[in-house]
Structure formats: C-alpha cells, structure tokens
Amino acid sequence: MNEPAPQVIKMYAAREEIYPREIKGKYVSLRWLFVWLTQLVFYCGPWLQWNGRQAVLFDLGARKFYIFGIVLWPQDFIYLAALLIISAYLLFLATAVAGRVWCGFACPQTVYTEIFLWIERKFEGNRSARMALDKQPPSLKKFAKKTGKHLTWAVLALWTGYTFVGYFTPIKVLGSEAFTLSFGPWEWFWVVFYAFATYGNAGWMREQVCKYMCPYARFQSSMFDKDTLIISYDKERGEPRAPISKSKPVSDNGSCIDCSLCVQVCPTGIDIRNGLQYECIGCASCVDACNSVMDKIGQPRGLVRYTTEHGLVNKYTPAQIRERTLRPRVRIYTAILGLIVCAAAASLYLRTPLKMDVIRDRGSMGREVEDGMIENVYRLQIMNTSERGHTYQIRVSGLDTLTQVTADQVVVAATETKAYPIRLRVAHGVGKAGSNKIDVELKAIDEPSLHVKEHAVFIVPR
Amino acid sequence: MADFTNSFWDLYIVVLTILGIVGCAVLLYSQSKTTGKSGETTGHVWDEDLSELNTPMPRWWMWLFYITIVFGSVYLVLYPGLGSFAGKLGWKSSGQYQAEVQAADAEFGPLFAQFQKQDLKAVAADPKAHAIGERLFLTYCAQCHGSDARGNKGFPNLTDKDWLFGGAPETIKETIMHGRNGVMPPMGAAVGTDKDVENVAHYVLSLSGSTADPIKASFGKEKFAACMACHGADAKGNQAIGAPNLTDKIWLFGGSADTIMETIRKGRNTTMPAFAEFLGDAKVHVLAAYVWSLSNDVNQPAAPAQEVAPAAQ
Numbered sequence: 185m186n187e188p189a190p191q192v193i194k195m196y197a198a199r200e201e202i203y204p205r206e207i208k209g210k211y212v213s214l215r216w217l218f219v220w221l222t223q224l225v226f227y228c229g230p231w232l233q234w235n236g237r238q239a240v241l242f243d244l245g246a247r248k249f250y251i252f253g254i255v256l257w258p259q260d261f262i263y264l265a266a267l268l269i270i271s272a273y274l275l276f277l278a279t280a281v282a283g284r285v286w287c288g289f290a291c292p293q294t295v296y297t298e299i300f301l302w303i304e305r306k307f308e309g310n311r312s313a314r315m316a317l318d319k320q321p322p323s324l325k326k327f328a329k330k331t332g333k334h335l336t337w338a339v340l341a342l343w344t345g346y347t348f349v350g351y352f353t354p355i356k357v358l359g360s361e362a363f364t365l366s367f368g369p370w371e372w373f374w375v376v377f378y379a380f381a382t383y384g385n386a387g388w389m390r391e392q393v394c395k396y397m398c399p400y401a402r403f404q405s406s407m408f409d410k411d412t413l414i415i416s417y418d419k420e421r422g423e424p425r426a427p428i429s430k431s432k433p434v435s436d437n438g439s440c441i442d443c444s445l446c447v448q449v450c451p452t453g454i455d456i457r458n459g460l461q462y463e464c465i466g467c468a469s470c471v472d473a474c475n476s477v478m479d480k481i482g483q484p485r486g487l488v489r490y491t492t493e494h495g496l497v498n499k500y501t502p503a504q505i506r507e508r509t510l511r512p513r514v515r516i517y518t519a520i521l522g523l524i525v526c527a528a529a530a531s532l533y534l535r536t537p538l539k540m541d542v543i544r545d546r547g548s549m550g551r552e553v554e555d556g557m558i559e560n561v562y563r564l565q566i567m568n569t570s571e572r573g574h575t576y577q578i579r580v581s582g583l584d585t586l587t588q589v590t591a592d593q594v595v596v597a598a599t600e601t602k603a604y605p606i607r608l609r610v611a612h613g614v615g616k617a618g619s620n621k622i623d624v625e626l627k628a629i630d631e632p633s634l635h636v637k638e639h640a641v642f643i644v645p646r
Numbered sequence: 647m648a649d650f651t652n653s654f655w656d657l658y659i660v661v662l663t664i665l666g667i668v669g670c671a672v673l674l675y676s677q678s679k680t681t682g683k684s685g686e687t688t689g690h691v692w693d694e695d696l697s698e699l700n701t702p703m704p705r706w707w708m709w710l711f712y713i714t715i716v717f718g719s720v721y722l723v724l725y726p727g728l729g730s731f732a733g734k735l736g737w738k739s740s741g742q743y744q745a746e747v748q749a750a751d752a753e754f755g756p757l758f759a760q761f762q763k764q765d766l767k768a769v770a771a772d773p774k775a776h777a778i779g780e781r782l783f784l785t786y787c788a789q790c791h792g793s794d795a796r797g798n799k800g801f802p803n804l805t806d807k808d809w810l811f812g813g814a815p816e817t818i819k820e821t822i823m824h825g826r827n828g829v830m831p832p833m834g835a836a837v838g839t840d841k842d843v844e845n846v847a848h849y850v851l852s853l854s855g856s857t858a859d860p861i862k863a864s865f866g867k868e869k870f871a872a873c874m875a876c877h878g879a880d881a882k883g884n885q886a887i888g889a890p891n892l893t894d895k896i897w898l899f900g901g902s903a904d905t906i907m908e909t910i911r912k913g914r915n916t917t918m919p920a921f922a923e924f925l926g927d928a929k930v931h932v933l934a935a936y937v938w939s940l941s942n943d944v945n946q947p948a949a950p951a952q953e954v955a956p957a958a959q
Contacts, residue, residue: 195678197702396704547790548798563784563793590794603784605793 201318202391204301205311205448209472218289219298227343230350235571242352248599254532255599257569259539266528273521279404280513282413282490284466287401293393294465296344296386297451300337307333311448337387338379345379391452394465405462410493411508415468417446417457417488418496425457428481439487443477446470446488456488536633537570542624542640550643556612559589560642564604566626568596574628578606582622583642585611593629608642617646660729667718674711758928761935766815769935771944779936782929786921787937795940799899800916805940808896812885813941819934823927825920828888832913836872846870847906853881853893856901 232239234252241250249256256263278285287294307329308314320326349371350358361367367375385393394401408414422440440457447455449469454461456470474488495505545561553559568574578592589607596602608622619641628634680688680700687697725733757778761769769775784793790801797803802810810828811821837843842865849866851858870881876889883891890898898916899909921930 191681191683193680193682193684193700193702195680195700195702196705196708198705392704392706396707545788545792545794547788547792547801551796551798561792561794561796563788603781603793605784605788607794607796 199392200453202451202453203311203314203448204451204469205445205473206305207445207449207469207473207476209469209475211468211472215289215294215298215467219295222290222292222295223299227347230347230355238354238356240351241354244352255537255569255571257539257567259567260535260569263528263532266524266531269524270521270528273517273524275400275404276407277514277517277521279407280409280412280517281509282466283408283415284401284404284464287394287465288467291465293385293398294451294467296382297390299340300386303336303340304333307336334387337383341379341383341387342375344382345375345377348378349374391463391465394452395463401465402462409511409513411495411505411511413490413492413505414460415456415464415466415471415488416460416491416493416496418486418491419457422457422487439478439483441477441481445473445477449473460493536636537568538574538576538626538628538634538636539567539569540624540626540636540638541565542638544641544643550645552645553609557609558612558614558644559607559609562606562608562624562640564594564606564624564626565601566594566596566604567601569599570634571598573597573600574630574634576626576628576634579625579627580608580622581625583610583620584614585609586614586622586642610642610644615642615644617644619643656729660731663722663728667715671712671715674708674715678708755928758932762928762931766819766931766935766938767944769932770815770939770942772935775932776936776939776944779932779939782925782933783936786925787933795937800914802898803896804937806896807941808891808894809885810883810888810890810898813938815934815938817885818937819930821918822925822930822934822937823920823922826888826916826918828914828916828918830876830889830909830914832911833872834911837869837910842866842869843907843910844903846873846910847903850881850892850906851901851903854895854901856895858903 229240230238234250237250239250239252243250247258249260275286304314308317317326317329346358346362347355349355352374353371358367358371361371389397417440422438424438425440425442426437427443428441446457447453447470449472450456451467451469452463452465454463456464468490470488471490475485478485478487492500492505492508494500494508500508541564543563543565545563548561551559564578566576573596575593575595578588578594580586580588587609589609590605594602594604620643622640622642623637624640625637626635682700684700686700688700689697691697722728722731723733724735725737727733761772761775764772783791783795787795791797791804792801795804802808807813809817811817811826834843837846845862845866846869847866848858848862849864849870852860852863873881876887877883877892878889881892883889890896895901897905899905899914921933925933
C-alpha cells in the first residue's frame with residue numbers, strides 16, 4: 185500500500201468565495217415575490233398610521249405594544265408565547281411537508297442575500313465577471329466598483345437598521361433625529377448594530393450563516409421523513425452523465441450533460457447531484473437551472489426537481505407524492521397549529537381591555553368604625569388598556585350588608601394605570617371571624633361590555 | 647475589596663484567572679493544526695462511538711475565539727474582576743446607582759423645585775401636585791397609615807382634624823421630614839393600684855362622653871393628676887410633645903376600657919420615621935401638602951384669603 189505521508193491539516197480554513205450564477209425560472213421568481221412581500225411589510229410597517237399614532241410600535245420604555253387596534257401590556261405576554269408557538273408549528277408543518285422552504289424563500293438571511301447579490305451584480309457584473317474582477321490586481325476601476333457596491337450595501341443596511349429601530353421608537357421622531365444625527369445612545373447602538381448585522385450577514389457571511397450559525401438549519405432534519413419534499417437529482421435518469429457530442433449517440437448516456445450549471449447557481453456551493461446535503465437550503469435554483477438546460481436540449485424537465493425519497497425510489501408521479509402528504513405527522517402538526525391559532529385568536533378577540541388587581545391593605549386586619557361596623561381597606565390597581573378614557577362603576581358583593589364607603593365611580597384615562605383606595609364595611613356580626621370571600625366588580629359606565637370581576641378577601645377581626 | 651482578609655485569596659483568583667485566559671489561548675493555538683490525512687477523525691471518541699472528522703471549521707470562527715480572549719482581557723483591565731483590582735474605569739455598582747438617581751433627579755427635579763417654591767397650601771390646591779402627592783403617599787406612607795390614610799391601630803388617621811403633633815401644613819412637613827417619637831411611659835405605679843388604673847380608665851372614657859362607670863370615673867378623676875403633666879389639666883393633650891387629646895372619641899390604640907388600662911399600665915411607644923434624607927425636602931413638600939389636603943378644603947384658603955384668616959381668629 186502506498187499511503188500518502190501525513191501532512192499538516194489546518195483545523196480552521198479560510199472561506200472560499202461563492203459566486204452564484206444568476207438564473208431565471210419559476211422558483212427564482214417565487215423567491216423574488218417573497219423578497220418583495222416580506223420587505224414591503226418590513227420597510228413600510230413602521231410608517232403606517234392608526235388613529236393618529238404609529239400602527240405598529242413596540243414601546244419598550246412604556247412597556248406597551250401597539251399593533252393596529254390592539255394595545256398589549258406586559259400582562260398580555262401570553263400572546264407573545266402564542267405567537268412563538270404558532271411560528272414554531274408553522275415551521276414544523278412547512279418543513280415536514282416541503283422541507284426547507286422557509287430557508288429557501290422567506291428567511292431574512294436568504295432574502296437579504298438575494299437583494300445584496302442583486303446589488304453586487306449591478307456593480308460587478310455576472311458570475312464570470314465577478315470571478316475575473318476578484319482575480320484582477322488592484323486598479324482604480326476595481327476600487328470604484330467595489331466601493332460603489334459596499335456603499336450601496338451600507339446605505340441599504342443603515343436603512344434596514346433605521347427601519348428596525350423604527351418599530352421600537354416612533355419612526356417619525358427617529359427620522360427627524362436622523363437628519364441632525366441626534367439619536368440617543370441606544371438608538372445609535374441598535375441602528376448601527378442592526379445595519380452591521382445586515383451588511384455582514386448578507387454581504388459577507390451569506391451561506392456561512394446557514395452552515396455554521398443557524399441552529400434551525402441543523403435540527404430541522406429531524407422533521408424530515410421519506411415523504412418530505414426535497415430537491416433531488418434523478419440519478420437513474422441522469423447517469424451516466426456526459427457532455428453532448430455529435431459523434432456519440434445520446435441514447436447511451438443519461439440526461440445529465442454535466443454542464444455544471446446546477447453547481448454554479450447554488451448559493452451554498454454544493455453539487456446537488458451528490459444527494460441530499462445539510463448545506464442545501466432548498467432554494468430550488470438548481471431546479472430552475474437544470475430545467476432551462478433540459479428545455480434547450482429538448483429533454484423533459486425535472487432531472488433536478490422537487491420530489492421525495494419515496495418518490496425517487498418508487499417512481500411516484502407528482503399526484504402520488506401529493507396523496508402521501510397527509511400522513512399522521514402532518515395531520516398532528518396541522519391539528520395543533522389550528523387549535524393554537526383558534527385559541528389565540530379567540531382569546532385576543534374576547535379579551536377585555538381592562539384589568540384590575542384588588543390589593544388588601546396588609547397593615548391592618550380590619551378596623552372597627554362607627555356603630556361597630558367592620559372596615560377593610562383595599563387598593564384597586566386599575567389598568568385601562570384601551571385607548572379611550574372611561575368612568576368605571578365599582579360594585580362589591582359576597583357578604584351581607586357589604587357596602588362601599590368611598591366614591592363608587594372612578595375615572596381612568598386612556599392607557600393609564602390608577603391606584604384607587606376603597607373602604608368596604610359590613611355590619612357588626614356579619615361574616616365569620618377571619619377571612620370572608622368577596623367579589624369586586626368593575627364596569628365601564630359608557631361601555632357595559634367592559635367589565636372585570638376579581639376575588640378578594642374581607643377580614644373580620646376575632 | 648474588604649471581602650478578602652488575606653491577600654492569598656486575592657492572588658489565588660488573579661493567578662487562576664490569568665492562567666485560565668492564557669491556557670485558552672495556548673489551547674486554541676495548539677489545536678488549530680493537526681497532522682494526518684484529510685477525511686480522518688481527530689481521534690477523540692465520545693459516548694462510545696461518537697467521533698469527529700478533521701474537517702476544518704471556518705477561520706472566522708477561530709478569530710471569534712481570539713476576540714473573546716482579547717475582550718476578556720480588556721474587560722479585566724477596565725472593570726473589577728481580577729482579584730481586588732478595581733479596574734481602570736473605577737466602575738462600581740453603587741456608582742451606577744448614584745448615576746441613575748442623579749439622572750432621575752435631573753429629570754424630575756425641576757418639577758419638584760417648582761412646587762418647593764410655592765406655599766404648602768398653594769401646592770395642596772394644585773391638581774398635578776395632588777396626583778404626585780397621592781402616588782408618593784401610596785408608595786411611602788400607605789404601609790402604616792393605610793391606602794386611604796385612615797390609619798391603623800397605633801398609626802394615626804390622617805383624614806380627620808385631630809393631630810397629635812399639630813395639623814398646620816408646616817408642622818405636617820416637619821413631622822415627615824424629621825419624624826416623631828410618641829412616648830407614653832408606663833404609668834401603672836404612678837397611678838396606684840390596679841383598681842386605681844381601672845378608675846382612671848373610666849374617668850378618661852367619661853371625658854369624651856363614652857360609656858363609662860360614673861362611680862369608677864369619679865374615683866379616677868383624683869388619680870388622673872398623674873396624667874396631667876402631659877395630657878393637661880383639661881385632658882386636651884399637648885401637641886408639643888404629642889400627647890393626645892383624651893376628650894374626643896379618637897383613639898390611637900383603641901377606646902375600650904381594657905385597652906386604655908393596658909395603655910396606662912404598659913405605656914405606648916410610637917415612631918414616625920424621618921424622611922428628610924430618604925425623600926428630600928422637595929418631595930416631602932409635595933407630600934405634606936397632600937396630607938394636609940386630606941383633612942382640609944384646599945379650595946377655600948386660597949392664597950389671598952390666607953392673610954384674612956389670622957385676623958378672623
């Protein structure tokens with residue numbers, strides 16, 4: 185045996201630049217559709233107005249989240265949990281059915297990389313031009329192209345950072361601050377940080393984010409099964425691959441003409457013909473590339489296509505593959521997702537924009553007042569989470585002769601919290617010594633549907 | 647850092663920290679190369695059969711490791727962490743707290759300063775000051791005096807006209823600023839026998855027209871002499887020393903004969919803590935105005951009417 189001599193291996197290697205070739209096709213168009221959809225929502229979102237305020241604003245300082253007609257308080261944190269669960273199940277479901285469609289079409293990393301690549305092409309030209317440019321020695325022309333690209337990237341990245349911060353601090357105020365460069369320290373930090381992350385991830389890191397940084401990329405393989413849609417090369421049809429030549433009849437060869445276009449368009453630099461690989465983000469560029477080639481050489485499309493492992497082995501038709509979509513895993517994901525969406529929507533729809541805590545004064549157990557009546561003091565912590573001020577009627581019940589001595593109406597301004605002390609009395613001899621359960625009810629006078637009822641305890645001293 | 651009584655522990659931590667950081671750097675450098683063929687495993691085996699290929703990681707990853715080492719070193723130079731070395735920036739958690747307090751004072755100070763310049767009664771009539779005062783009261787006073795300011799056993803009701811140390815706005819402010827100590831000494835021995843104590847209790851009850859045994863009360867009247875030094879010959883109390891008026895039906899500790907006897911025998915001791923240092927004059931000013939407003943009509947004694955008031959008395 186002639187073994188090669190052991191050599192020094194570097195455990196950390198420099199990245200090899202990937203120059204994805206541009207391609208046209210239905211999946212590329214679909215991706216651009218998602219680029220437009222997601223970015224229109226993202227960039228326009230903070231500019232929308234609703235009843236004289238920013239429609240979507242996460243005001244961390246005031247601990248209030250405004251989402252169109254809804255104002256969420258920290259007490260509504262459960263909805264964030266619901267949103268995360270819904271997102272997670274959407275991801276599970278999409279992955280189980282169609283593999284890494286999120287990665288390939290809607291993930292911000294993919295979307296921004298697509299935009300940044302477009303800018304790169306505008307300045308440096310197509311794949312071969314870019315490769316040639318990088319090999320060139322430094323020159324004024326090269327410097328100008330690179331500078332233009334990076335400046336455009338930086339402007340887009342800063343605009344992205346500015347938009348992002350605009351979700352947390354009113355974007356119009358932020359806009360006027362931007363003109364005078366008078367952001368607050370945290371605004372500066374987040375605008376620059378988010379811009380830097382955008383510029384770095386979409387401009388420089390690109391596929392490395394998916395390969396080395398994204399946890400989801402790694403654990404989603406556990407959601408795959410043999411009926412999950414994957415992008416795959418049909419080996420049986422393609423092999424043996426050989427370039428088209430006039431001297432050799434095509435019939436001896438497979439359909440693959442080894443044009444390597446599928447490799448050139450791949451944003452993660454893999455060869456899909458080697459089978460399913462963890463680097464594949466499911467962007468389907470190679471499908472578009474291969475189809476365009478098959479069209480040119482007059483072969484049927486689909487040498488590289490969306491299929492499933494079962495589909496490849498058993499030669500399923502697309503209809504057969506679709507039939508196998510509704511397997512138990514998919515049904516369970518769908519059921520749970522539907523349940524949570526319904527529950528969250530119902531809860532959000534039925535929620536009362538009014539909250540109250542009844543806090544009994546702990547200083548005393550209950551004091552004796554005129555005519556031997558027993559008095560307890562409570563503090564009502566009233567949170568009016570709606571965007572209108574209301575006058576509320578306070579009612580108490582649960583014990584005979586239980587009456588409120590203090591004014592039974594209280595005004596709370598829009599999105600305000602008010603601490604309102606009340607005094608409750610019962611006649612001598614009513615209730616057992618110790619704690620007695622009572623209810624305190626709050627109802628808006630102008631809007632009877634706005635009401636809450638809270639339990640409290642009335643203490644009769646022994 | 648007085649936590650260390652011996653410089654050994656200081657050195658112990660310094661040496662371990664520096665060795666740890668240097669060790670990380672050495673390990674990182676020594677592990678960045680290996681010999682062998684590409685595609686082999688590194689030779690490490692975990693959990694029986696889990697091994698690692700010698701496929702290289704991205705180089706920027708290695709730089710991230712080095713950056714953390716640099717970051718850690720710079721941090722230890724600038725901030726406390728290396729034994730008792732305080733760090734070049736002199737950062738302290740207490741300093742950060744002070745800075746936050748100063749920032750809050752800078753923000754809210756002018757508002758309070760504006761009220762501080764005004765007369766207490768004028769502040770009491772200001773709805774904005776009233777709202778601030780209410781919040782201050784609910785935060786700092788309600789624990790003892792109750793959310794409704796009507797007090798508890800041993801803690802006076804602030805909504806009536808009965809004051810232990812005086813109810814003028816300035817007096818209330820002084821009470822809050824410097825606190826009060828109400829002392830009723832045990833008077834059992836001075837009054838006499840248990841019987842005498844009971845008689846005095848009934849006499850005290852009779853002063854406010856409460857239900858009392860008239861015979862016991864008449865015996866008690868004589869023994870009440872022991873109480874006059876503080877509560878006065880007319881039993882109307884003395885606000886200079888916080889001795890309560892015994893001729894009204896307002897009781898700090900309870901108005902039953904048993905409770906009054908207990909008060910006479912064992913005495914009472916009450917403390918109102920001083921808030922001058924904790925809240926400062928400006929906040930106490932607003933707070934005092936709020937407390938005064940609880941038992942007074944803020945709209946009646948407006949600023950010009952004030953000068954008429956003494957003449958009317």
